[in-house]
Amino acid sequence: MFCLLGCSFAWEPFPRYAGPIEKSLFLLDSGIPKRKATASEVLVEVYSTALNPIDYKILELGIVKKMIFRSPVTPGLDVCGPVVEIGSKVDSFRIGDIVYGSCNGVFGHGALAQFAPVPKDALALVPKGLKADDMVSIATVGMTTYQGLKPHIKAGDRIFINGGSGGTGVVSIQIAKALGCHVTTSCSAANVGLCKSLGADEVLDYKSAGIIEQLKGKGQIFDLILDNVGSPFNLYRVSHTFIVPDGNFIQVGMGMSLSAIRQLIGNMMLPGFLGGGKRKYVLVTAKANSADVDQLAEWMEEGKIRAVIDSTFEFNATPKAFERLKMGRARGKVVVHVKES
Numbered sequence: 001m002f003c004l005l006g007c008s009f010a011w012e013p014f015p016r017y018a019g020p021i022e023k024s025l026f027l028l029d030s031g032i033p034k035r036k037a038t039a040s041e042v043l044v045e046v047y048s049t050a051l052n053p054i055d056y057k058i059l060e061l062g063i064v065k066k067m068i069f070r071s072p073v074t075p076g077l078d079v080c081g082p083v084v085e086i087g088s089k090v091d092s093f094r095i096g097d098i099v100y101g102s103c104n105g106v107f108g109h110g111a112l113a114q115f116a117p118v119p120k121d122a123l124a125l126v127p128k129g130l131k132a133d134d135m136v137s138i139a140t141v142g143m144t145t146y147q148g149l150k151p152h153i154k155a156g157d158r159i160f161i162n163g164g165s166g167g168t169g170v171v172s173i174q175i176a177k178a179l180g181c182h183v184t185t186s187c188s189a190a191n192v193g194l195c196k197s198l199g200a201d202e203v204l205d206y207k208s209a210g211i212i213e214q215l216k217g218k219g220q221i222f223d224l225i226l227d228n229v230g231s232p233f234n235l236y237r238v239s240h241t242f243i244v245p246d247g248n249f250i251q252v253g254m255g256m257s258l259s260a261i262r263q264l265i266g267n268m269m270l271p272g273f274l275g276g277g278k279r280k281y282v283l284v285t286a287k288a289n290s291a292d293v294d295q296l297a298e299w300m301e302e303g304k305i306r307a308v309i310d311s312t313f314e315f316n317a318t319p320k321a322f323e324r325l326k327m328g329r330a331r332g333k334v335v336v337h338v339k340e341s
Contacts, residue, residue, distance in 0.1 A: 003044045004250070020023050021056040021075075022319040022326070036085070041117045042093050043085035044103075046338040047134040049111035050078040051325045052140055052167065053253065055312060058106060076111030078136035079118055080126065081339070090120045098126045100135035101141060101293050102286065111136075112318060114338065122288035127301040134300070136309035137333040141168040142284060142296045142305070145175050145226070148284035153224055154179030160242070161236065162216065163228035165191035167333045168253055170308040172226055173198045174307055175296075178304045186211055193306070194331060211235070215242040223247045230254025236267045240278035248280045281323075308332030315339075 003221030037043040055075040080100040083093050093099060101123035103109070103116045110116065122143075126135050145168060153159065159176055163169045164185030175181045177199035183204040185195050192203045205213050212232055215222075224241050227235060227250065234247050243249065251267070268283065299305040310330035313321035315338050325334045 019060070020326075021059055022322040031161050033278075034094055034119055035113070035115050037087045037090075037117045039087040040120055041087045041315040042090055042099070042120055042123065043101060044079050044116050044118050044123075045081045045084050046079055046113060046116050047081040048078075048136045048335055048337055049076045049080075050136040050139070050333040050335050051168070051323065052077055054106055055110075056322055056326065061306055074110040074113050074116075075105050076113070076116070076336075077105040079103050079111040079116050079208065080139070080140040084115065085212075085319065087120070092120055093114045093123065098132075099123045100126050100132070100139055100297070102140040102288070112315075112336065112338070119288045121290045122293065124290060124293035124297045127297055130300055132296075133298070133309060133312065133335045133337075136335060137307040137309055138171050138296055138305060139293070141171045141333075142175065142285055143289070144168070144252055144286040144291050145151055145172045146292050146296065147286055147289070148226060148282070149176060149179060149181075149224070150251065152248045153179060153181055153302075154283070156182070157223040157318050158184070158221055159183045159224040159226060161185040161200075161228065162211065162224045163187070163253070164195040164198075165331050166328075167226060167310075167330060168228045170198055170332050171305065172228060172252075173200050174305045175299075177225075178299055180297040185292040191331060196305075197306070208328050212238055218242055220244050223329075225249045227251050227256070230263070233263050236279075236281060237275065240272075242278075243279045245279075248282055249277060251281065251283045253262040313335060 083095055083097045083099055100117055103111055103118040105111055159181050161169060161172050164173055165187040173183055173185055183200045185200045186204045186206045187195050187226055188207050189205045190257050224247055225239055225243060230253060237338045239249050267277060267281050272278035276318055310332045311336045318336055321334050
């Protein structure tokens, strides 16, 4: 089970239970000591957080959970709020600064808590006038996408973003446009208007025809594929038919099932002459980089990136927020208010 602790509160996992996260959350009204920042961290009082699939996917893998979660771990990556404590090696922030960024919510002390310790390199100041809900909506997904795109593209490149209307996709489209790319993306017919409003030059309805068939019909025109979905399962293996010879396939999101893990291993290890992909395959995991978080904040301030929020939930309704996320139908991010800002 997972518990909500009162006073200095947090959602935390109970290692013996492996099941749906929305079924195992419970509220425990009990005081716990306020967390502390290490030398290179700052302690943030959390106003808002946005949920990410990784917040629940690892916690629901029973065998993995038994191996790695020997002590309580609070989920939640995205964080926004005021700095309340500064580590001894931190000179870039002051008490009271409103910051946003990404904390270690997969294996450490996450954002579904009153206070969250965050590495200094994963934070940036929030521009005046911008809201906490908006900043957490672009934090982790924005940093991951930016780090996946920037090293591999140049202005004028044509890219395809697989999955344009979800929490990662809505940010991916805007970052790609800010970097000067021509963007084709995929979504259902109901979300075509949303993707175009974010800057997509062309939108493919994956329900009207298979995505692979639609991409093959265009020929080798794409310099890069950014996959936020992980399906169709063979998208990478046939990507040489629509990616230019020196192009790249960038994997950002995919499932955590055994078949998805096998697919990932195959994509990374199986050579092209044995049926694997024939283009460079890059699996992206976000790394703390203050310059990247600063860039995203600057684009937000300039209006080049805007938050797309599917729904908001109060802290006590966190299980409902996870239910919404796991439906797979969210248009943009699912946000939880930890404290009223």
